Amino acid sequence: MAPLIEVHDLRFRYPLAKAPILDGLSLVIGEGERVAILAPNAAGKTTLARWLAGHLPDGALKAESGFVAMEGRNWSEWDVAERAAAIQFVGQVPSQQLSGCAFTVYEEIAFGPCNLALPEAEVRRRVDEAMVVCNLAHLANRDPFTLSGGEQQRLSIAAALAMHPRVLVLDEPTSNLDPESRDDLIAQIDKLPGGLTIIVLEVALRPSLALANRFLLLDGGRIVADGTAGEVLNDPRCIEALGMTSIAAAMAGLRDAGAWPGDKALPLTLAEARASLGVQHARG
Amino acid sequence: MLAVENVTFAYVEGSPVLSGIDFSASKGEVVAIVGRNGAGKSTLLRLLNGLYQPAEGRVVVDGLSTSDTPVHELAQHIGTVFQAPEQQIFNATIRGEIAFGPKQQGLSGEALDKRIAEVLQRIGLPDSGDEHPLDIDASARRLVAVGSVLAMQPPILLLDEPQRGLDKAAMQRLETIIAEEKARGTLVLLVCHDMDFVARRADRVLALARGVLSADKLTAEFFTDTALTEAAGVETPDVLSLSLDLGLPPCLTPTAFTQAYMTRRVGGT
Numbered sequence: 001m002a003p004l005i006e007v008h009d010l011r012f013r014y015p016l017a018k019a020p021i022l023d024g025l026s027l028v029i030g031e032g033e034r035v036a037i038l039a040p041n042a043a044g045k046t047t048l049a050r051w052l053a054g055h056l057p058d059g060a061l062k063a064e065s066g067f068v069a070m071e072g073r074n075w076s077e078w079d080v081a082e083r084a085a086a087i088q089f090v091g092q093v094p095s096q097q098l099s100g101c102a103f104t105v106y107e108e109i110a111f112g113p114c115n116l117a118l119p120e121a122e123v124r125r126r127v128d129e130a131m132v133v134c135n136l137a138h139l140a141n142r143d144p145f146t147l148s149g150g151e152q153q154r155l156s157i158a159a160a161l162a163m164h165p166r167v168l169v170l171d172e173p174t175s176n177l178d179p180e181s182r183d184d185l186i187a188q189i190d191k192l193p194g195g196l197t198i199i200v201l202e203v204a205l206r207p208s209l210a211l212a213n214r215f216l217l218l219d220g221g222r223i224v225a226d227g228t229a230g231e232v233l234n235d236p237r238c239i240e241a242l243g244m245t246s247i248a249a250a251m252a253g254l255r256d257a258g259a260w261p262g263d264k265a266l267p268l269t270l271a272e273a274r275a276s277l278g279v280q281h282a283r284g
Numbered sequence: 285m286l287a288v289e290n291v292t293f294a295y296v297e298g299s300p301v302l303s304g305i306d307f308s309a310s311k312g313e314v315v316a317i318v319g320r321n322g323a324g325k326s327t328l329l330r331l332l333n334g335l336y337q338p339a340e341g342r343v344v345v346d347g348l349s350t351s352d353t354p355v356h357e358l359a360q361h362i363g364t365v366f367q368a369p370e371q372q373i374f375n376a377t378i379r380g381e382i383a384f385g386p387k388q389q390g391l392s393g394e395a396l397d398k399r400i401a402e403v404l405q406r407i408g409l410p411d412s413g414d415e416h417p418l419d420i421d422a423s424a425r426r427l428v429a430v431g432s433v434l435a436m437q438p439p440i441l442l443l444d445e446p447q448r449g450l451d452k453a454a455m456q457r458l459e460t461i462i463a464e465e466k467a468r469g470t471l472v473l474l475v476c477h478d479m480d481f482v483a484r485r486a487d488r489v490l491a492l493a494r495g496v497l498s499a500d501k502l503t504a505e506f507f508t509d510t511a512l513t514e515a516a517g518v519e520t521p522d523v524l525s526l527s528l529d530l531g532l533p534p535c536l537t538p539t540a541f542t543q544a545y546m547t548r549r550v551g552g553t
Contacts, residue, residue: 039451040451040452040453041421041422041423041424041449041450041451041453041454042420042421042423042424046421046422092422092449093368093370095368095371096368096370146295147322148321148322148323148325148326149321149326149367149368149445150320150321150322150477151321151322154321172448172449175445175448175449175477176321176367176445176448176477177321177477178319178320178321178477178517178518179477179517179518179519180320180517181320181321203423203449203450203451204449204478206480206522240452241451241452242451242452243451243452243455245522246480246521246522246523246537246538247522247523247526249523249538250523250526250535250538250541250542252538253538253539253541253542253545254542254545254546256542257542257546259545259546259549269522270522270525270526273522273526274526274529277526277529277530279526279529279530280529281525281529
């Protein structure tokens, strides 16, 4: 997989902070990868997301060392429009991401593509496509500020997708979504053409399992684990910081009681537990 | 403690978001409100705390009708932590944020200092009182919002997605706070999409679907009735599903699962 984004020895400290929040962090993400960066609170998850998305450096906020590059070019060399067409960031609070100058959901999604000066027909095509992916067509004429939290979260993702980015950085993307909306969104994203690279930053383990196939643990300003779900979620440092999925916790209880082999990996999901225990779905 | 009597509410006339909502809740209960995005969960919270008025019906909070009681007076009886804490924090220090509510209640001097110190301890920020609430991470900010409401000691607590974005330590802190509030007789209502959290903490589930109250059940009863969970668009907690797959009694927590599994194993059934 060709390297797409490279974080090299990034050391960053907020003004007045005693210690750097990112402390010599290095990371390479390849084109088309689905990466979940897991981190405990205050570990620098959102700060790293902003660096990955090119929102930092910004003004006085500069790295003490290192850089983030996309396709070999440092983000500081990209102009804003070029960067916005390449990578999109969806933050934790969707209402803070609304442009404030759109009266409808449709206009909100069109805001970004219009600012790229795309032809009107192309803007319409992109908005319609993003509304399908995020199940927003029935809300096209609603005022964005009157939507529920989950609907606003789908809208902020739709507005990002309409920019046709190559990389999507999502900070806790499904935390406001009901299960149907979450599964539907993941299925629709899976159907998008081209190798969209997705970087998800999460504190919750269960939703990240559906979105990613490579898992990283950010702690102490560095990436301390990098591997499959089984490797990273069973890492004691991950368990200490983020706990376990409810299924892993239940199976750990069986292990501690001597009813599950101590040397065997714990199932993380319901499907894995069913397979391991040889049971069928009891409820149709 | 809380009575919602046949309440209807619409943002746009003729298209009610909620219709005929009718339930009551008592001291010391932890009640989860669940449903799809846009089902009206946050709207219901705003009807409970008096920010919205029902088009029909009545909401009675701690003996006070929300239609006849000013919001600032209701706030002494029902505290709300909104989905985005950034939208309710406005003081320059965490201490100021925590102190604001009790000061409005007339608390001052040593009593106020003691209240603030207690709350800072409960939310895990005993030494951070002088920090700016927007300088701390998002999960700590969420706990500051919880603390600012706890500081008023309201008999009813509304929490909108309180578990969101919390790591293991912060989650344990929140769950401890909910357990402590339940023990002291506070009625806690929480809106939540995380069904593992609901299974661990809620005594009872209210489900909203298509604008009506589609279920009002004890937590285990709700999650074991697929017609109710499907109508509300919520998932059965994984551990409960696994316990049913194995023919065990419905287990709401990993600990309960382990106990049920081992009990059967030892019993040889």
